[in-house]
Amino acid sequence: MHLETLRLYCDVVRLRSFSRGAEQNFVSQSAASQSVQQLETQLGVVLIDRTKRPFVVTREGEAFYGAARGILESWEKAKTEVAAVKARVDGTVRVAAIYSVGLHDMSRPMQQFMSLYPEARVQLECLHPHKVVEAVLTGEVDIGIMSYPPAERALRVVPLREEPMALVCHPSHRFARQRVVMPAELAGEAFVAFDPGLTIRKAIDRALRQHNVRVNTVMEFDNIETIKQAIIIAAGISILPRHTVEKEASIKTLAAVHVAMPDLVRPVGIVYRRQKPLTPTAERFVQMLHEVSDAPRMPARERPRATAPA
Amino acid sequence: MHLETLRLYCDVVRLRSFSRGAEQNFVSQSAASQSVQQLETQLGVVLIDRTKRPFVVTREGEAFYGAARGILESWEKAKTEVAAVKARVDGTVRVAAIYSVGLHDMSRPMQQFMSLYPEARVQLECLHPHKVVEAVLTGEVDIGIMSYPPAERALRVVPLREEPMALVCHPSHRFARQRVVMPAELAGEAFVAFDPGLTIRKAIDRALRQHNVRVNTVMEFDNIETIKQAIIIAAGISILPRHTVEKEASIKTLAAVHVAMPDLVRPVGIVYRRQKPLTPTAERFVQMLHEVSDAPRMPARERPRATAPA
DNA sequence: TTCCGGGTATCAGTACGGCTAATGGTGTAG
DNA sequence: CTACACCATTAGCCGTACTGATACCCGGAA
Numbered sequence: 136m137h138l139e140t141l142r143l144y145c146d147v148v149r150l151r152s153f154s155r156g157a158e159q160n161f162v163s164q165s166a167a168s169q170s171v172q173q174l175e176t177q178l179g180v181v182l183i184d185r186t187k188r189p190f191v192v193t194r195e196g197e198a199f200y201g202a203a204r205g206i207l208e209s210w211e212k213a214k215t216e217v218a219a220v221k222a223r224v225d226g227t228v229r230v231a232a233i234y235s236v237g238l239h240d241m242s243r244p245m246q247q248f249m250s251l252y253p254e255a256r257v258q259l260e261c262l263h264p265h266k267v268v269e270a271v272l273t274g275e276v277d278i279g280i281m282s283y284p285p286a287e288r289a290l291r292v293v294p295l296r297e298e299p300m301a302l303v304c305h306p307s308h309r310f311a312r313q314r315v316v317m318p319a320e321l322a323g324e325a326f327v328a329f330d331p332g333l334t335i336r337k338a339i340d341r342a343l344r345q346h347n348v349r350v351n352t353v354m355e356f357d358n359i360e361t362i363k364q365a366i367i368i369a370a371g372i373s374i375l376p377r378h379t380v381e382k383e384a385s386i387k388t389l390a391a392v393h394v395a396m397p398d399l400v401r402p403v404g405i406v407y408r409r410q411k412p413l414t415p416t417a418e419r420f421v422q423m424l425h426e427v428s429d430a431p432r433m434p435a436r437e438r439p440r441a442t443a444p445a
Numbered sequence: 446m447h448l449e450t451l452r453l454y455c456d457v458v459r460l461r462s463f464s465r466g467a468e469q470n471f472v473s474q475s476a477a478s479q480s481v482q483q484l485e486t487q488l489g490v491v492l493i494d495r496t497k498r499p500f501v502v503t504r505e506g507e508a509f510y511g512a513a514r515g516i517l518e519s520w521e522k523a524k525t526e527v528a529a530v531k532a533r534v535d536g537t538v539r540v541a542a543i544y545s546v547g548l549h550d551m552s553r554p555m556q557q558f559m560s561l562y563p564e565a566r567v568q569l570e571c572l573h574p575h576k577v578v579e580a581v582l583t584g585e586v587d588i589g590i591m592s593y594p595p596a597e598r599a600l601r602v603v604p605l606r607e608e609p610m611a612l613v614c615h616p617s618h619r620f621a622r623q624r625v626v627m628p629a630e631l632a633g634e635a636f637v638a639f640d641p642g643l644t645i646r647k648a649i650d651r652a653l654r655q656h657n658v659r660v661n662t663v664m665e666f667d668n669i670e671t672i673k674q675a676i677i678i679a680a681g682i683s684i685l686p687r688h689t690v691e692k693e694a695s696i697k698t699l700a701a702v703h704v705a706m707p708d709l710v711r712p713v714g715i716v717y718r719r720q721k722p723l724t725p726t727a728e729r730f731v732q733m734l735h736e737v738s739d740a741p742r743m744p745a746r747e748r749p750r751a752t753a754p755a
Numbered sequence: 756t757t758c759c760g761g762g763t764a765t766c767a768g769t770a771c772g773g774c775t776a777a778t779g780g781t782g783t784a785g
Numbered sequence: 786c787t788a789c790a791c792c793a794t795t796a797g798c799c800g801t802a803c804t805g806a807t808a809c810c811c812g813g814a815a
Contacts, residue, residue, distance in 0.1 A: 136448040136520070137773090139446065164792075169793090170773080172793085178524065185791095187582075187583070187584070202527070209512065213516065214488065216509075218488075220505045475804065478765085496811085498762075
């Protein structure tokens, strides 16, 4: 059963004419006649009494006319409803970020984005790195923002920036009075480290190993905030992205010192599903992230470029 | 847009599988896949996220699922509604009769019919002869019952009976004491006639003319009941179908006397639209009319037979 | 990792159904 | 009664939805 047939029938009844109904539906009069006949056959009912001119709609025809109108209305409503959902979904960017990025680096681009596209919405949630990947893969979020983005087949990775790392210690620590700390000086220091399962832990370990330094790991945490708290109570030192301790450094709660390990950076990237192209809104949000990241912290010549989505 | 496609989509979503949805609709898995794809193209929306297994219905898909279910329900409702109207109409015989027949001769066949077919209904309305024809032609009624049924091309006529006529007069009239009245005796009598527009008037006029009799027409009415009232107040005599005055004759309100004009009979027939075959129920009602008419009043050899409807 | 199995997308071929154009029939108005 | 407007009917074409086969993809297991 074609919905077009119902529409045709309704127009025929409304206009009291097969010819005009056909015209309104851009088909021939013959088609209208045949369609209504088929409709009557399928229903097993005579809808229109054609022996009078102009024809007379039977009682069954009147009843069916009302019902058909209702169905067509429902159909139109369904289409607009779906379109509305699409618009709403399209206009919403769901973002999952790791804690450090979400807490320190998302408010500015989000505010800027929402002022540029007032109709758009951004849903941000802060998760553990593994959960970020999971959320992206399950489609719970459109994009993920994380450090050390994994190279999975189902994921597309767009490098965003590389964050310089700094040695972070208590203001009373002797390092706090130095302009720079050499790797060798770290030997034997009480060290507050990341959890062994995290990629950043492996990266720092590797860097220390490269400089033949062995630290004394006294604590392990899965997030930067807790590590900072541990340093504040003088539990030890650590190596963290520079900008995540900027606030504490300015109020002298913590000290951030340059450490001579130029290879040690924290790469931050955007991940999304390879199979699922970004929505236009999400794409604009990614663009916004790049612009905000580029300006304050990175020289133009090192700017990473987003790879074009499929 | 096919309603079958909507049903297929609903089944696919409900069963969370293209294969099972296809099976449920007796089509191939391929067809299900293509149908849903086309649906998505037409709506410009992705309804099902097929990159996961089992697939995930998108928000748009959920919204559309609800709407589609509503449409399908409406469709089922529409079909049953129309069927109900059809059943009701089919089981109802709409009859238009002229006053004299409707008042005197319909209660018995109607009662008998309704006791034979309790689920059937009879709608009887009494109209002027012209209105009876009109009601039949417009389709307002299924069959018409009238005297002197007209031979129109659009009408099919089934003779029902020929009613003998009698001279009707006031009980105090001299004719009331006679066993028979000869046509010649009518000369100059005060006569209460039918309206000139009615066929029965023309028939009576012709019969009188054939017997070279001229009456004194004092009143003209378009229905038998009024004529009878006029006779009761001694306004004159008339010639009416015998059985329409039987009740008044039995209680001596009127006198009905045999008049020697054997050609003068009132033919009563059933009319219905030639283009519109009778419903089964209407056909049974016509049959009933014949049986009731035949038994009391007419010798078997004169029984008219219904012509078979198309 | 590699393979395997269930499930879906894709493709070419085909059959069915709806459309058109021309023609025939019917009702209504003048 | 004639003319006209309107609808039904017919044959033939074309589009489209189906089928069956095959390729692809994802997820799980060795």
